[in-house]
Amino acid sequence: MLLTPGPTPVPEFVRAAMATETLHHRTPEFEAIFKNTRELLLEILDMPEALMLSCSGTGAMEACIINLTAKKALTINSGKFGESAMIGLSEKAVAKLETNAKGYYFNLATELKNQRKNTTAWTAATTLIIGLGAILEKIKADGFDNLYADTKKRAEATREALKAIGLPIYPKTPADAMTTIFSEKSNEIRKILKNKYDVNIAGGQDDLNGKIFRINHMGLVAPFEASWAVNAIEKTLEELGLRTFDGTANKVFMETYFR
Template sequence: MARPIIHHRTAEFESIVEQIRADLKQIFQTSGEVLVLASSGTGAMEGAVSNTLCRGDRVLVVNSGKFGERWEKICGAFGIEVEEITVEWGRAVDPALIRQKLDKNPSIRAVLMQASETSTGIKNPTAKIAAITRERDDVILIVDGITAVGVFPLPFDELGIDVLVAGSQKAFMLPPGLSFAAMSTKAWEFNKTSDLPKFYFDFKAAAKSADKNTTPWTPAVSLVRGLSQVLKMFVGEGLENMHKRHAVFSSATRSAFEAMEMELFTKDEPSPALSVAVAPPDIGAGPLIKTLKEDFGITVAGGQDQAKGKIFRVSHIGYIDRSDTVAVVSAVEQSLKKLGHGFDFGSGAEAAARIISENL
């Protein structure tokens, strides 16, 4: 990525795009095109809406955390009517509720959800929900997979997802600036009748350019070159090993938190993308996060909205290996001890190291 910029309307750049297109299909597990956009993941989320729906359409949004709310705001900006399923933070949505909503209101045109809700750490049952929407020719499933693609199995074609978006700054190990979108045959049929405004995020234009191994607008050249190297690493490691790595690191970290006598915030199936713990109430998340940063140079995320000051979130995505995982756990232990939390010191690091050594 630090190499000199190359001209994007050249055979050299087109050859890079050609390889990226092939590799992204493997990662998304689709035979269709995976569009590459110069934007954050929210750009792909907006495009997923504007390229499939119409003014006045009604959609069902699963609000299981902060990023579920984003679907509502995007739809609202385009004049789309939103029906919401609100899920308790830390819980996954019950697919039966989605079936009930669709049966009760046949005017619903799309279900929008997060596969992995990073504000709470839960993994939503995408496969079960896709089985419901797959039965309906007049309903599409739009999935935010920004912290899911490359993290756990989410086979696009097999599950019957209709739109799946992702971003460069998560499992793809790159700086922010690229987003990705895959569209099913059903979604492309919806595209034909979509009347929402679109220009920069025109998926039809992006697909037409992709067929020529190029982009409709000036691409983020350095990030695209970085993506080509990341995808080579992914293909070399293999999807199964990638998914296993994330699963092991998240399992090790959660076990470590429990050994430190902390409550896990996620009550249903956790996302392997991160581990979320409730900080000891007498300490709070703020002092713990601050100590990790000042004493160890480690940055972890806090909670948002209702969870602010209560939880902290440790990521397992990106360029992270087993030594990083054990180091974070050890730093949390030392920080908690310094802040006065009583627990069996060393038990967390031991639990994490044991799970990693037994499974990787």
């Protein structure tokens, strides 16, 4: 069970969509898929423009810096990945691109010109765009607000469950994207969870390496998966001699999630 904050679990219906026959990116068939995915993305992001790039979020970040900053910029480092992000563009950003775009592969003006025609400047990541379209369709059908509400509910239930078995939440005002636990035994906990209970969670990085573990709440995570994770964590604590297992974590999770 993958419960890391990146990569996040990919639902079966998305994997099935991505497993369909590969399409050439310069065909009417793929352009129709691209058009639908782009329109869904603009709707969900609620931005005047959006771009899909064939790179990781770090590539998107660099593209924005290359194209939109002429001078030094002040940024607030909010953590390891605060150093590094589909791109949503404001009208002001679009206007600046049209007069001051830079770069070659990461030239966002060239990319925007092509994506407005439902194609890409360079070779498109066709299967990823098909998968993105599938998940955006699901989010739209279920309701974006409902996805946020369920994520918040799972996050709260997870935090309450883990606090109930004596684990400290980190930081004191956590975001609902993930639950982070401070523990000097984080590496041992993660190893047992993965090898014995098939629960794959993330650890800390840089100065927090070996001091925290992180449980993802983003994406389509079923409540039974989250309850399995907290139950497995309590069992792991017993194996490490840190507490006696009595089912508290699962009980508190269920009570909080379904109240």
